[in-house]
Amino acid sequence: MSDIRAQFALLKQTADPAVVDTMQHVVENGEDHELNRINVLDFSKQAGLDEERVISGFLHAARNGLFDLTWNVLCPGCGGVLGAHGTLKSLRPDDYHCGLCACGYEASVDEQVEVAFTVNPRVRRIAAHDPNTLPVWDYYKQIFWSSGVDFDKESFATLADEVTLETLELPAGEKAVLALQLPREFVIVFEPVTHSAQFIDVQGEPTKERQQLALVYNKTPTPTGGTRIMRPGPLRLALENQADLRVLPSVFVANDAMHRLIGKRKPFLTAKRMLSNQTFRDVFKADNLNVDQRLKITSLTFLFTDLKGSTALYERVGDLAAFDLVRAHFHALLDIIASEKGAVVKTIGDAVMATFVRPEHAIVAGLRMRAAMDELNLQRGTDDLIVKIGIHEGPCLAVMLNERQDYFGQTVNIASRVQSLSTSQEIHITGPVLEVPEVAAILEREAITPIQKHAALRGIADRMVVYEIP
Numbered sequence: 001m002s003d004i005r006a007q008f009a010l011l012k013q014t015a016d017p018a019v020v021d022t023m024q025h026v027v028e029n030g031e032d033h034e035l036n037r038i039n040v041l042d043f044s045k046q047a048g049l050d051e052e053r054v055i056s057g058f059l060h061a062a063r064n065g066l067f068d069l070t071w072n073v074l075c076p077g078c079g080g081v082l083g084a085h086g087t088l089k090s091l092r093p094d095d096y097h098c099g100l101c102a103c104g105y106e107a108s109v110d111e112q113v114e115v116a117f118t119v120n121p122r123v124r125r126i127a128a129h130d131p132n133t134l135p136v137w138d139y140y141k142q143i144f145w146s147s148g149v150d151f152d153k154e155s156f157a158t159l160a161d162e163v164t165l166e167t168l169e170l171p172a173g174e175k176a177v178l179a180l181q182l183p184r185e186f187v188i189v190f191e192p193v194t195h196s197a198q199f200i201d202v203q204g205e206p207t208k209e210r211q212q213l214a215l216v217y218n219k220t221p222t223p224t225g226g227t228r229i230m231r232p233g234p235l236r237l238a239l240e241n242q243a244d245l246r247v248l249p250s251v252f253v254a255n256d257a258m259h260r261l262i263g264k265r266k267p268f269l270t271a272k273r274m275l276s277n278q279t280f281r282d283v284f285k286a287d288n289l290n291v292d293q294r295l296k297i298t299s300l301t302f303l304f305t306d307l308k309g310s311t312a313l314y315e316r317v318g319d320l321a322a323f324d325l326v327r328a329h330f331h332a333l334l335d336i337i338a339s340e341k342g343a344v345v346k347t348i349g350d351a352v353m354a355t356f357v358r359p360e361h362a363i364v365a366g367l368r369m370r371a372a373m374d375e376l377n378l379q380r381g382t383d384d385l386i387v388k389i390g391i392h393e394g395p396c397l398a399v400m401l402n403e404r405q406d407y408f409g410q411t412v413n414i415a416s417r418v419q420s421l422s423t424s425q426e427i428h429i430t431g432p433v434l435e436v437p438e439v440a441a442i443l444e445r446e447a448i449t450p451i452q453k454h455a456a457l458r459g460i461a462d463r464m465v466v467y468e469i470p
């Protein structure tokens with residue numbers, strides 16, 4: 001343990017000490033499940049710590065080998081984990097299928113891929129490190145459902161009592177028979193290890209005659225066995241496990257209680273937010289996407305900046321002074337981007353391309369950048385630093401370009417063109433940005449009235465509505 005203590009002490013050099021202390025306390029005193037798939041947003045809320053510092057702290061801890069980071073693809077329907085990946089590189093471009101909901105989903109990284117942290121086995125061995133030895137309900141809670149489904153002790157007891165007719169642990173290679181009374185409801189025989197499901201629509205007159213159903217679990221999961229129609233009454237359910245690990249067949253009644261229970265969500269750290277996190281970009285450079293990987297993001301906000309008249313600036317003040325000024329300007333911009341939950345994708349000359357998870361963060365960053373330039377100019381008694389800013393929001397692809405995680409698509413092109421409409425310190429934004437209620441509220445608070453304009457965006461549109469933030 002002293003070795004581990006030393007590692008936490010080391011971690012304090014890069015991560016917030018208060019975050020590290022809380023993390024260490026849970027590692028030394030927490031229950032096993034508290035160290036499995038930690039929802040860092042929940043963690044920060046419980047501990048009363050700043051979210052960004054907690055995210056950054058866990059990323060550094062993962063880099064140092066104290067925690068393992070996983071990218072979990074979630075079912076939008078039930079919150080079940082359809083795939084858990086150690087790296088973003090393993091995210092599949094094709095469909096993920098949820099047996100429980102009988103639906104296929106293409107993994108968009110927006111809200112559907114969760115980033116969670118599990119303690120490394122070398123630091124502390126927990127039950128979830130051996131998922132196939134977990135009791136059935138622990139398996140559901142810790143492995144099948146993500147950290148984003150808001151279960152508590154009470155709601156989980158309801159799930160186990162009111163929603164479940166039967167559960168069974170069936171070791172590899174074994175057979176079992178369950179005798180059940182089918183209620184007049186929609187019943188699902190679900191198996192969380194292989195993600196396979198059989199639906200039974202129980203309807204019609206009750207019967208005393210015993211009905212039969214046989215299910216076989218294989219190594220290759222067969223996601224759904226379709227829907228069988230049966231009558232209320234006795235069922236002989238024969239189960240056979242041909243998969244090479246134990247399975248946990250469970251008979252659920254798909255009633256309101258079930259939908260209510262698995263429908264309760266809490267916020268979690270999304271892959272999108274992770275990609276737009278400065279610490280992630282800095283610390284996990286190599287652990288990004290594959291060259292041929294493209295991840296769909298349905299909404300991301302882009303902010304472009306460019307320093308006005310930098311060539312003239314070099315001539316006016318000389319290379320040395322200009323270099324210091326440009327550096328001070330970059331320093332201020334990068335600071336603001338990171339503190340507004342954004343990340344720098346790249347700098348091109350004196351220009352910056354940054355991403356934000358939400359438009360309101362970008363607008364606040366834009367306004368702060370403007371104020372920071374005023375401040376720098378005031379200190380020098382000149383007006384040398386004027387930064388031209390443009391903001392746009394929309395869908396894009398996360399890709400690798402020139403060994404850097406970058407973004408691709410028309411949204412990026414428009415954002416860049418919108419920036420080029422600015423000739424001085426006015427900020428140009430687009431309709432999708434202005435229409436966000438939080439953005440409107442910020443502008444109102446700052447007593448700023450946006451000016452609507454029609455602009456031609458080179459290579460994109462002859463006429464597009466944009467808004468100037470004077």
Ligand SMILES: [Zn+2]
Pocket residue numbers: 075076077078079080098099100101102
């Ligand atoms: Zn599902």
